[in-house]
Amino acid sequence: MDPPNPKRPRHDPSVENPISYSLRIPPPFNQSNVDTTISSFLSLSDLPLFSSSPLSIACSFDRVLDKVITPSSTDDTSDRFLDRTLQLASLLHNSTKRCIRKRATAQNSVSWPLLPELTTKVFSMLDMKSLMQASVCCTMFNKCAMDRVCYSHIDLTTAAKNVDNGVVCIMIHRAGKELRSLKLGCVSSRSIFLLTRSCLAPLTFNHGGLLRSLHLYNLILMPGKSLCDVLSVCVNLADLKIIGFVSGDKLNPVEHLGSITRNCRLIEHLFLEHCGGADSATSSTVVEFVDNCPNLSSLTLLQFGVNDAMARTIIMGFRQLKYINLSGTYGINGSFLRDLGLSCRDSRLQTLLLCDCYYLKEREVLLFLNSLLAGEFKSIRHIDVSSKHGLVSDGGIATFEPKFPVEELKKQKPGLTFVAIFPAPSSSSSSSSGEVYSDDTSSSSRSSYYSYGDQEEEDDVNSI
Incomplete structure (x- = not known):
């Protein structure tokens, strides 16, 4: 009998089935060994991926899986192994995609003509939807799109x-x-x-x-x-x-x-x-x-419980006020307009909107327009008293044909835009339901009084 050879390795079942052995007894974790093993696996580039040859990587995968998943192996062990294999495959797939994105980002950084600071500045000018679309284009765009300046x-x-x-x-x-x-x-x-x-x-x-x-x-x-x-x-x-x-x-x-x-x-x-x-x-x-x-400088209170005394306090109190809109206010009859010509000679108010004020009186608006013709309240440029309810006349009833000095306003105040649009009495019932009237003078369904100033002034009013 031959003497035992000390250099001859003992029989190790893990040689026949190394994976099943590793499942039973996990080796101690060593990052270097893991990296070396993965590098060795990825370096098999000379072998064909898919081929009928026994040397193809696909055939090697099949052989290893067949050795592990045998009729004698338990279902629990096989399931854990297959789940682990799928996880490893997924990790490799995700790592590969990240590597591809990094390479693309590096190439984009070289070919992209703008510096990151300028790219961020451009992104900060985009709307939110466009910014989100840009952020998913590539890693470089995503990094720029995540800057806080883009969300100012x-x-x-x-x-x-x-x-x-x-x-x-x-x-x-x-x-x-x-x-x-x-x-x-x-x-x-x-x-x-x-x-x-x-x-x-x-x-x-x-x-x-x-x-x-x-x-x-x-x-x-x-x-x-x-x-x-x-x-x-x-x-x-x-x-x-x-x-x-x-x-x-x-x-x-x-x-x-x-x-x-x-x-x-x-x-x-x-x-x-x-x-x-x-x-x-x-x-x-x-x-x-x-x-x-x-x-x-700009105030809009729609459908608020503001009365004439409060409106007077607001207009006279805010020295920087240029635009005020009190449309839809039930508590205003227009008496506050009397004091504007005398008390607000230095006022900066340019736009006054009193649309659909239910109790606004025709007489108060007329007195205010007369004060404008007398040279008072020189800063005003736009007035709108249009109402689907009409204006309250001296008799306490609604009038849809108020008598305003429109022609005189055109001559003496060419820079003033005065708008007073009302539904015709026959169509007042339909207007109360919310119909919108344009200032098309050809319409016979309503009365309108207006005077156009400079188009530039009107555009300024609409932009406020």
Whole structure:
């Protein structure tokens, strides 16, 4: 009998089935060994991938799997092995795709003509939808599109139906302290979109301190007081627009005015629409508003409970006011117009809109126009008293054919645009249902009085 050869290795079952052995007794983890093994596997580039030859890599995979998955192997062991194999294949596939993207990014960086800073600047000028599309083009674009500067001006109104709390929060967090303007909701329709209080919560975590513009369209916030919480941290807010806003707890919209007064003292442009309820602003609220917001230049209060005394306080109190829109206000009859010619000689007011004011009197408008002809209130450039309800005559009934000195205004005030469009008495019933009247003078269904000023002045009015 031959003596035992010490160099001869003992019989090791793992030689026949190394994979099954590794499943039973996992070897100690060594990153270098793992990297070497994977490198050796990937270096088999000289062998054919798919071939009937026994030397093809595909045949090698089949042989190894056949040795592991045998009739004698348990179902549990086979399932774990197959799952592990699929995971490894997936990891290799994903790593390969990442490597391809890195190579493409490197090539894009060389061929792309703009520096990363300029690319980021260009991306910051895109709308949100275009920015998201650019971010998925390649890794280089994605890196530039993730810069906070690209989210300084967030406008989610064009894709309102696809916007939820998560989307809003992600956008605000991406912007961080670079956030300057935020628009939410749907502008073109009266559809109501429900967002919970967490939607604007990031603004209260040091993201709203430098916010300059906030526009909310047809939103429901639950609960409604979250809006006041947001306004309390937006101390640099200069432009605020709230249209169709509905509070989850039926918060009085007038309280929004109070919150603005207390917190947003740098406000310059304010647009509020009272969306329901009969709550009225108080004189103290208006006085406080005038005292605390001296920079206001544009004010729109639609369907608010403002009376003539409050309107007089607003126009005379805001020295920078150039645009005011009090349309749809029930508490105004126009008596505040009497004092404007004498008390506001130095006023900067250029645009006055009193459309669809139910109790606006014909006589008050006439007296105001006469004061303009007398040379008072020289800054005014655009006036609109159109109403589907007509104007209240001296007899207390609605008149749809008021007597205004339109021809004299054309001659003496060529730079003034005066609009007074009313439905004809025979069609007043149809107009009350919401029909819109254009200023086409050929229409016989309504009366219209107007005077056109310079087109440039009119364009300026429409742009406010």
